[in-house]
Amino acid sequence: MRNMVVRSLRQLRGAFQCQTYILISGRVPETPHHFENSYHHFHTSAYKVVDHAEANNNRNLPFTITTRTLSIDYAKLTNGETNRAGPLVEYERRIANGELVEGDVCQVETLTELQRLYDELVENVDACQLDQTAEKPVRTGWLWSRLLSHPSYSPVKGLYLYGGVGTGKTMLMDLFFHQLPSNWRKKRIHFHDFMLNVHSLLQKHKGLSDPLDVVAGEISEEAILLCLDEFMVTDVADALILNRLFRHLFSKGIILVSTSNRAPDNLYEGGLQRDLFLPFIAALKERCVVHEIGSSVDYRKMTSGEEGYYLVGRNLSSILRQRFQQMIGDAEAIPQEVEVVMGRTLQVPLGANGCAYFTFEELCDRPLGAADYFGLFKKFHTLALEGIPIFGLSNKSAAHRFVTLVDVIYENRVRLLCTAEGSPHEIMEKIVTISEAKQMAPRTSSRSRKSDESDLCVDNELGFAKDRTISRLTEINSKEYLEHHAVMLEEKKLKLAQNVVHA
Numbered sequence: 001m002r003n004m005v006v007r008s009l010r011q012l013r014g015a016f017q018c019q020t021y022i023l024i025s026g027r028v029p030e031t032p033h034h035f036e037n038s039y040h041h042f043h044t045s046a047y048k049v050v051d052h053a054e055a056n057n058n059r060n061l062p063f064t065i066t067t068r069t070l071s072i073d074y075a076k077l078t079n080g081e082t083n084r085a086g087p088l089v090e091y092e093r094r095i096a097n098g099e100l101v102e103g104d105v106c107q108v109e110t111l112t113e114l115q116r117l118y119d120e121l122v123e124n125v126d127a128c129q130l131d132q133t134a135e136k137p138v139r140t141g142w143l144w145s146r147l148l149s150h151p152s153y154s155p156v157k158g159l160y161l162y163g164g165v166g167t168g169k170t171m172l173m174d175l176f177f178h179q180l181p182s183n184w185r186k187k188r189i190h191f192h193d194f195m196l197n198v199h200s201l202l203q204k205h206k207g208l209s210d211p212l213d214v215v216a217g218e219i220s221e222e223a224i225l226l227c228l229d230e231f232m233v234t235d236v237a238d239a240l241i242l243n244r245l246f247r248h249l250f251s252k253g254i255i256l257v258s259t260s261n262r263a264p265d266n267l268y269e270g271g272l273q274r275d276l277f278l279p280f281i282a283a284l285k286e287r288c289v290v291h292e293i294g295s296s297v298d299y300r301k302m303t304s305g306e307e308g309y310y311l312v313g314r315n316l317s318s319i320l321r322q323r324f325q326q327m328i329g330d331a332e333a334i335p336q337e338v339e340v341v342m343g344r345t346l347q348v349p350l351g352a353n354g355c356a357y358f359t360f361e362e363l364c365d366r367p368l369g370a371a372d373y374f375g376l377f378k379k380f381h382t383l384a385l386e387g388i389p390i391f392g393l394s395n396k397s398a399a400h401r402f403v404t405l406v407d408v409i410y411e412n413r414v415r416l417l418c419t420a421e422g423s424p425h426e427i428m429e430k431i432v433t434i435s436e437a438k439q440m441a442p443r444t445s446s447r448s449r450k451s452d453e454s455d456l457c458v459d460n461e462l463g464f465a466k467d468r469t470i471s472r473l474t475e476i477n478s479k480e481y482l483e484h485h486a487v488m489l490e491e492k493k494l495k496l497a498q499n500v501v502h503a
Helices: 002-013 013-017 032-036 075-077 087-096 107-121 142-147 169-178 193-206 209-220 234-252 278-287 317-330 360-364 370-379 393-411 435-440 446-453 460-476 480-503
Strands: 158-163 186-190 225-229 255-262 287-294 310-312 334-339 345-352 354-360 384-389 415-420
Touching: 002 435, 013 415, 032 460, 075 480, 087 107, 087 169, 087 225, 107 158, 107 169, 107 287, 158 278, 169 446, 186 193, 193 209, 193 225, 193 234, 193 370, 225 360, 234 255, 234 278, 255 360, 317 354, 317 415, 345 370, 354 360, 360 384, 360 393, 370 393, 370 435, 393 460, 415 460, 435 460, 460 480
Parallel strands: 158 255, 158 287, 186 225, 225 255, 310 415, 354 384, 384 415
Antiparallel strands: 334 345, 345 354
8 A cells, every 4th residue: 555656656757757847945834725825937036235236136037837737636646545644645635726836756756755654654653653642662761772682673764865955855854744643753853953952961961871872762752753854964073973872763763754965975074083973874874765856946046036135245234233123123122142052141242022133253253053043043033144254265164154054044934134245156156065176177377266266165064065055045035935934923923912811
């Protein structure tokens, strides 16, 4: 039965390959009515250039989408079983109802893999101990697992999805996650946030003979199905922790579903002591089906442009402060302090009404990291950031922090108001991978080449993260993203008002 969807799709693959479809990448809402807006024309994002005579104009892209013309027949897909569920089934149901436009064949193939995993989990729900309402066997918990002479691996393999930026990895995983039964032991979390939790738990259990085993036990008690978004290893400490942590997690029956920009063999490439990380890659490939999402389209860039939030130019602090004041209304912006992790705090230069104001130096030119940014956005939903520079060799460390900041902004759906010396592409242009640096054509003049390369930053991690950062900055500035942010704020206000009434 679980291969039914796969067989049905393969029979119709030829039809899919004859047409190109568009599936908008983004966060999948829990209720289907958010999909009612099917866009028939897209625009590239526009950035407001303040100190130049010519402003960037929106360019209409000639995409006209005909929906449901070659859609898989819903009854065929489910073989007449209308009670079937899962990500691919839900995806096709939304297409049939006009709630969603068709996606490209690469995304459909990925949904097929996710549907396969969903069906296997449903068939093995007891063996995998997914149902949190079921009576737990005696042999659970980290203490008992230490006494067992053999590991208890899951009978179902997980799924590792990787591909370029904007191919819809996060959206597809979220579609899968939201179709899972509510009583399952499952968790969906961004990789940055996951590692922060791991470090916090390690601190809590410091002094034990094997704290990672205890941490793995606590994680597996909470969730057997672990969905990690944006798997990315850049830190040597994280690399060494992951190897031992997942050895324990897999032996406790954890099923991993993860998205990444990199293939497993390319994780932590060129990192310190990478040989100690290689066993984790082998375990990852053994415990997960590895699937590449191939697509030449970055769907995040196919959103409507919104002027006025990303300001390009120098000496724009007065304009940024005016926009910031408009956002906070009559409130007075004052210095504030937010709690981060393990007793640490972050000083906010100016904050009011959920909006925080920082200069680039204050937020990215200091020894801050993902924990600080996550802590900041637990209290603030909008960030005004002044003076994003052109990145290169001279500010390489700040570039690493900025990439992390953009990831956390995107994950938390934060609104960004900023000034920058160039467009998202321009500020990242001098960052290249080692391979790209080798392929760069020599200049006709040695002087011009020296000038061009004087601040060139050759860094594999930054180079691979560059496209993702450009893509996310583009989407963060889009009309759709900002509309989603506005809806999110209204929902929070309504919830707060309801809590006040009940209190």
